[in-house]
Each structure stands twice: as C-alpha cells, then as structure tokens.
Amino acid sequence: MIVPSWFRPALARPALARPLLSRPAWSRPGRATGLLLGVVLDVVLADPHRAHPVAAFGTAAAHAEARLWSDSRTRGAGLLTVCVIPVALAGLAAQQLTRGHRGATTAATALASWTVLGGASLAAEALALGAALDAGDLGAARRKLPALCGRDPDQLDAAGLARAAVESVAENTSDAVVAPLLWGAVFGLPGLLGYRAVNTLDAMIGHHSPRYERFGWAAARLDDAANLIPARVTGLLAVALAPAVGGQPRQALRALRRDGGQHPSPNAGRCEAAFAGALGVRLGGRNSYQGRTEQRGLLGDGAPPAARDITRAVWLSRLVSGAALLMAAAIAHGMHGVHGRRNA
Helix, strand or coil, rough: CCCCCCCCHHHHHHHHCCCCCCCCCHHHHHHHHHHHHHHHHHHHHCCCCCCCHHHHHHHHHHHHHHHHCCCHHHHHHHHHHHHHHHHHHHHHHHHHHCCCHHHHHHHHHHHHHHHHCCHHHHHHHHHHHHHHCCCHHHHHHHHHHHHHHCCCCCCCCCHHHHHHHHHHHHHHHHHHHHHHHHHHHHHHHHHHHHHHHHHHHHHHCCCCCCCCCCCCHHHHHHHHCCCCHHHHHHHHHHCHHHHHHHHCHHHHHHHHHHCCCCCCCCCCCHHHHHHHHCEEECCCEEEEEEEEEEECCCCCCEEEEEEHHHHHHHHHHHHHHHHHHHHHHHHHHHHHHHHHHCCC
C-alpha cells in the first residue's frame, strides 16, 4: 500500500531536507478562508428550512433527555457528555481527514460554519417583528417573538416586544455569530461543532424551571464558560462601532461597565448593556417566561426601544459580526503561521 506523503510522520524526514522557512500544507490559511465562505453562505442562503443539522441534533438530544432525565445534576452532566463529545469528536475526525488538503479544509470549514452560524436568520426574524410593529399589528409581532426568545408574548405591548427583540439581537449576536467564529478560528471543526452542540443544549435545558433547575445545570455552566470571552468581545465591538448607529463609544462603554453585571447571565448582560449604550436606549426590566416572572436590572440610560430601534440593533449586530469575522480570520491565519513555524 502506498502511504500518502502528508501522512508520514514529520520526524521520518531528515531535518535538512525541509526548507527552514516552509510551512506544511495543513498550515495554510484554509481555515480562515472557510470561515469567510461560511459567513457568505449564511448571508446568502440563511438557515435551511428542512433537514437542518442543528435541528437534527436537537431531536436526538430530546430523545436522549427522555431516557436520561432525572432531577439530578449528575444525570444532566451525563446528557451533556453523550450529546456534546460525539459531535466534537466527529469534527476532530473530519479535521484530521482534511488535514494537508487546503481545498478540503476550506470546504469543510465553510460547510460547518454555515451550519452553526445564525446571523442571517436572527436579522430576518428581528426585522420581521419590527415591520409588524411598524404596521401596528401586535398580533403578528407576538406570533413572531418565539422565533427570537422564550419570553411570553401574549401580554407584551409594542414597547415590550421591541425591547425583547433588541435584547435577543444583542445576546444572539454573540451566541449565533461571534462565539462560533472565535471557537472555529482557534479549534477548527471541533470548535465550531462542539460549541454549537453546547449552546443548543443550553437553549433546550439550561433554564431556571422545576424540570431543569438541576438537570440543566451542567449545560448552563458549560455554555457560560464557552461564551465568557465571546460575549465580552461582542460588547467591546459594539462599543467601538456605536457611532455607526448614532451612538457614542463613551456612553456605550459606561453602560457596559456599569450595567453588564445587572443580568442573571454572566454573558448576556455584557452584550445587552453594550447594545443599550450604543443605541441610546434602556433595556432590562420585568420578563415573563412560561408564567414565571423575573425582575432584571436596567441596562442603559435612554428611553425604552421602539420599532425603529430594532432596525438599528440589527445594523449594529451586522457590523459587530463583520468585525468578529475579520478578527476570527486573522486569528486562524495567525495560528496556522505559528504552527507552520513550529513545524518548519
């Protein structure tokens, strides 16, 4: 059997036979290009309406939950293990199979990025809700809210719906775009797929409710850890880009630093506070989830958001996403350069 040259251990080749400044094929910037193409696919195609891999994962996780559920943190950690580790290992296996082939690396990264990103769908759902509010159709706006968040829509007025939409756009800019890009930049395919598995499982069971308070604890904590850096990157990018939506970076930074911790989530509050400061609106307050009421701290100093602020929030989200993409591509390219020098 002929062994491909890229599979032979590097140490089997004489050191002098390798040029000092060369980089192995796998270190070329295929990952960075794949991330860029994945975002383009998300913008052009958005999420598929049928046979979405994330939906398939959710269905499998729901079946596993039905078999494993117990009012136990240990059982919840077990569900997390059986759902997340196989997905991450599948990503690692695919990464190893494409290693040494720039085109295959680019294609696999682009496909995985498109699968896990949700920026286009987030923007479309938010803008549709804003359009319904502009038309004065509260019923339509309420029907669209569940696509953005789990808040009870029935009792929300126009201001409450607008606030829910802006808060969802802010939080999910990190969850649906910035975080997967950064995880993909650093860890490649296992980072992209593993992050999406963790975040999806948190959305399913990481709730404060009688059923999931203990069972969903591990998923919620792991998701908090996975989003710790991306949420803060999202907040800082929103601060820097505040002038693009008529805001002031100083005001946005003040809101981020002062109000970012006034939220049950250690991460969502940073995104929402920064968006509130950049948009010049006030977020936070009372929320209702399946009959359970939460009173959250206020974020920002302005008036409550209106329908037009949803459009501004979406524009800010797109700008933050674009900046995060450039950052992720630079990280991916730089990391490959480091690996190349180590293997030269």
